Amino acid sequence: MSPRIVPSRFEEEPPLFEPRAECFQIGLVSHNLFQNKLLQAMLAAELGGAHQVAEVAIRDRAVIVERPSWDLVLWDGYGLNLEEMNVKLRLGDAPDPIEQAMALFNVDPDVGTAFERRVIERCIRGIFYLDEPLDRFIKGVKAILQGELWFSRKITSKILMDIHYRRAGIAAAEAMLTAREKEILIAIASGASNSSIAEECFISPNTVKTHLYNIYKKIGVKNRLEATLWVARYL
Template sequence: MATAHILSIDQKRLIRHHQVYILGGITIQNQLMRDLFQYELQLYPGLSPDIKAFPVSSNLNGGRRLVLIDCLERDMDNYLAGRELTDYIVPHFQLVAFFNLLPHWGREREAINLGVKGFFYRTDSLEILGEGVFTLFTEGLWIPRGALFEPLEDEEGDAEDLYDKLSLQPPNILLTRREKQILHNLGRGLRNKNIAEELGIGEATVKTHIYNIYKKIGVRRRSEAVLWAVRHNCLH
């Protein structure tokens, strides 16, 4: 597979001062990932099954350090309950993501609350991996569409009732029903055009609602809005 077009030259320049570490065994797949990061993304990753092999501090000139945790041979339910993630990895590294997750794992919200910022699945392509790593470095969050909940048409009950049940905290932040709809669809990973088509409104109207949401909840980008919604239990 040709991988030269995973990221543009400008995108590679934006992330070249960051660092990525692969926490996993010295497998063929992980070595290929390391080569991908080094030769295609122009990053210089570390690879080790021991988190303490990676430096907890380094001179990156403002760059971020991302730990990619290989889930292939881990019992992820027990791993979330363990202490390595919460007591060591999250406090010492700015970005933490899981990769090789089973599709429909179902515990992404819990992982986000523990400090995990990204999720990659066993079915993801190299292009998705490259895009996700770039987005983690530039926006601080990579949550694929559908990772937090099933689409609305799979939910029980009427969609209007679902939006009315969104629990928004703190209580002094009041979003309109339409803003709740927009926020819900941001959590699904939909683009402005897709949201507009689904709700039957103009794309400019969607942008206006997103701007108002940002002002009300005090964020500046989509990833921050989704993270706020997850932490305040707004994406049922």
């Protein structure tokens, strides 16, 4: 009987996924240089040697892109909050974020849906959390390189429900509100006063109050703030 060959734990393991034939350019944005080196080695091993993974230069908290466009920029989202989104997720002279594929990694799992929604609004293609398993991270990177999005089921379900409610609200507004009432409601949401609405619509302030009473009753709100929130969600 021939001896059984036990592979050494130091032997190179096969990649989790078969690499594509194309050569992708992947950029890493993080101040953690040690982490960057590990990610570079891991992505190169898992995606194939033809893919190029390099660090993206950062100056004044803005990305400095030295080539016309990366196939994917992976941005370290550790500690990133809503207030920093518009500052740190600025591409400087890089292409528009809609064209430049970007994804966040190292994101706190408890960051909240408000942050995740803002990320999606910034046209970020995906989010990878701190507790993301390695195989899912590689699978997600590969999916984004294929032109897909990579978000959790919780986020996508929330967005789909919001779209559903928004469409329902628009349909309800079309059915319930007159053209004049919709005009006044939108003006209220923009911060206009009763007197300015009256002047703009060539009606009396008392008529504006009557319209507001009818509007509030139809959409189920009690004051200007609730009406503004209703407009933000449904119109």
